[in-house]
Amino acid sequence: MYQMRKLVTSLAAITAISAGAAVLQLKMTVQEKTDEVQALAQKIHDDQAAIRVLEAEWAYLTSPRILQERSVEFLALMPPKATQILRDPVAIPYRPRGVDVDGAKDAGVVRPVAVRAGGKKSPPKKDGSL
């Protein structure tokens, strides 16, 4: 009888201690997660602030005046003539057709050769003709 009682007492003690330890562990984990969420919220805030700066920078870098300067410097593009503009791309003779060209996503857009077949890019002309 005495043995039995001793066993029950020690079992109860072990259970109580391990339960306490588990609860402490849980609490610490929750605290850790809360800190993590706080840090994430702060990071989202910082990123949002950074996005505002980046958007302003993007607007500056893609300002039409700057794009035109870059275009004159690196591309040999000329303003399009009225005769070069078509309402319907189907009017182009021998135009290749298929998934690559008439895909549902960007029907009517012919991708540059460089993108489709990995063709070589020609160096930019530097005669400034525009």
Place this chain on the structure above:
Amino acid sequence: MSTLTLNVGRPLEISRPSGIALARNRLVVAVLLFCVAFLVMAARTVELGINAAAPVKAAIRQVAVPPVEFGRADILDRNGEILATSLETASLYADPSQITDPGLIAHQLVAVLPELSVAAIEAKLTSSKKFVWLKKNLTPSQKWKVNALGIPAFQFRRDEERLYPHGRLAAHVLGFVDIDNKGLGGVEHFFNSSLSDLSNVKHALNLSIDIRVQYALADELEAAMRAYQAKGAAGVVMDVNTGEVLGMVSLPDFDPNNIRGVSNQALFNRATKGVYELGSTFKTFTFAAALDDGIVDLSDGYDASKPIKVARFTIHDDHPKNRFLTLPEIFTYSSNIGAAKMALDLGADRQQKFLAELGLLSPSNIELTEVGAPIYPATWRKSSTMTISYGHGIAVSPMQLASGISAVVNGGRLVPATLVHNSDNWRYGKQVITQDTSRKIRQLLRLAVSKGTGRRANAIGYRVGGKTGTAEKPVAGGYDDRALISSFMGVYPMDDPQYVVFALLDEPKGTKETFGFAAGGWVAAPVVRNVILRTAPLLGIAPKKEDEGLYQKVALMIEE
């Protein structure tokens, strides 16, 4: 306990065992209660284990992300491109009382911020004040460098800077802000209260401006201003159906990011505040009024064989034909004599009423405070009627003209000009002339470009119509025939008008290419053509072959 107190001082043989028994009994009851409780819990545990547990909703925790705070709403163009935004910056201040060696510290600071002067900083740091501003709006890297100096007397305050990423482009539309971010010009001033309303700061202001169109217009006007050594230039691109302004340029312009030392001339908005005698473009209104009233018909004509003498001056034709002219000829060859005679038939009252209906006698109602009031004679004499018929003796702003022209070509509906993106704006319009008159005006405008004075505006494929305008600048006691205001007002595509493009050059000089001419048809028309060629593809107007039949009947009345 009562038993115990009663039996004090006596042998407690009986009461003691009964006390233990009572305690034991009570303990048994407690143990039993606990056992029952544990049994209930065990039963519940088993039940939970057997039954599929109902889905338990985790408590929803709202994670509050601190919002990015800024004190002034952004301004966007019609496609969402940023035109003005507010960014967080740091402003540097110091407490001079904490500084022991101002000379050394001033040198250290200027080494990091070279735009400051050592003497000025040293003077500030030796002052007896407790607080001096050293520099406003530092960039993050500058702030880092100043912090790296490790001077405890230097402190930062969170500040905000208004930034215009496109610089000078659209400067007169946007305006600028002062050092406390208060709007002082353009839409920044007009919409200051709503832009700085902190509860509304997340909602950006969407302008009707298209920054690509704005650039094409500014670029072409700048080039023309340089080529013809003009003193200034102005331009407007407007949607004829909604009154939305897609581009508004005034040159010389300024950079709203840095307005220190900008001259008043650069701040002056020639497109809305400047009022000019615009010359022959006004003939469009004379024709619209006369045709709409049924006073004349396209098949009528006037004798323009000799100049008219009125009061102390004579009305000449700039492109004299010295013969009887039909109405389409008067318009395409821009005959002042013909227009003046037509205005006399129309009458001063009707002319005045018509111009007032088109909003040409009251300031433009555009969303800017820089709006000029038109100038016209207080007493409308016979001579005024005649000169106003071809755009002299009345001065209006380019914006008013663009609005008026939009109304006469879009089917006769006058829509108020607006800088705010709102495609429903046409609802606020009112009918000023009939659809039929508007159709006739469209034919006349197209022929003025294909056969008349506006040939240099003919952007092939885009069916441009328009009218040149050349006016001598008024000087004390008359007009200066060497100082011109040369303009061109173009509309396209003429079979279904969408946009009006107006270009004005202030005192252009003729060049070898223009054979010394500086009239609107020579210097301003090519600007309009180039703007149309550059912007039509962006605005989704496809070039196509012209339907000659639309103009054939009227074209036959024009003799070369």
